[in-house]
Structure formats: structure tokens, C-alpha cells
Amino acid sequence: xVQLKExxxxxxxxxxxxxxxxxxxxxxxxxxxxxxxxxxPGKEREFVAASRWTDMSTHYSNSVRGRFxxxxxxxxxxxxxxxxxxxxxxxxxxxxxxxxxASGVIWGDYSYDYWGQGTAVTVSS
Numbered sequence: 001x002v003q004l005k006e007x008x009x010x011x012x013x014x015x016x017x018x019x020x021x022x023x024x025x026x027x028x029x030x031x032x033x034x035x036x037x038x039x040x041p042g043k044e045r046e047f048v049a050a051s052r053w054t055d056m057s058t059h060y061s062n063s064v065r066g067r068f069x070x071x072x073x074x075x076x077x078x079x080x081x082x083x084x085x086x087x088x089x090x091x092x093x094x095x096x097x098x099x100x101x102a103s104g105v106i107w108g109d110y111s112y113d114y115w116g117q118g119t120a121v122t123v124s125s
Contacts, residue, residue: 002113004022005024007022011122012086012121012122014124015085017083017084020094020121022096024077027077028074031102032053032099033050033111034070036095037094038093039118040092047107063089064083067083069084087123088123093118094121096116097113097115098114099112099114
């Protein structure tokens, strides 16, 4: 059983920044697709951003493109999400996920095998 652990969430004013981190002690994810998803109260879980391990390409939802940056440090077995210019609509629980099928649909939550518990992000207006 692989357990992912997120950190870095918190309360921030609109226009501010946060950086989320995700890792699993003793586990390497260099050969996994890694992604961030979020779920706002009363809403479905939605894709935010991902990193495909085969070509190190990055992918973003339209709502965060240009404001968020996903990156990974394979040496530290850590996935990051730098979030800039945050908006109240970004308020949600953010979870990271890892998937070992290289060709999986990068934005589909069904493509991921391991999930973290999530970290809460609240953006005040």
C-alpha cells in the first residue's frame, strides 16, 4: 500500500500564492504519472495539473493554466504545485495522485492508482 502525503495548504488572500508538496517516504515515483486534483465543497473532484513521466510533459486544466505550475523532483521523490494569483474559486481540498500506466489519460482520475488524503486551500476575497 502506497500512501501519498500532501502539505502546504492553508489560508491565503486572493492574489496570493501557495506551494503544495506531495511525497511518499521511501517510495520513488520517477516512473509514475503524477497529478493534482481538487474537490471544492459540494462539487465533483476535478483535474488540476499533471506530469507525465515518459516525456516529463506537463498538463493543466483551463482554469489554472498560466497561474499554476506543476513540477517534480525525482531525487526527492516529491511533486509540487506552485499556485500563483489565487482566486476564491480555487478554494478546495487538493490531492495528489500517482499512476503507473504511462499511457493513461492524464486528466482522468481513473488513471491513477494511489491517492493522498488531501490538503485544504482556502482563498479569501
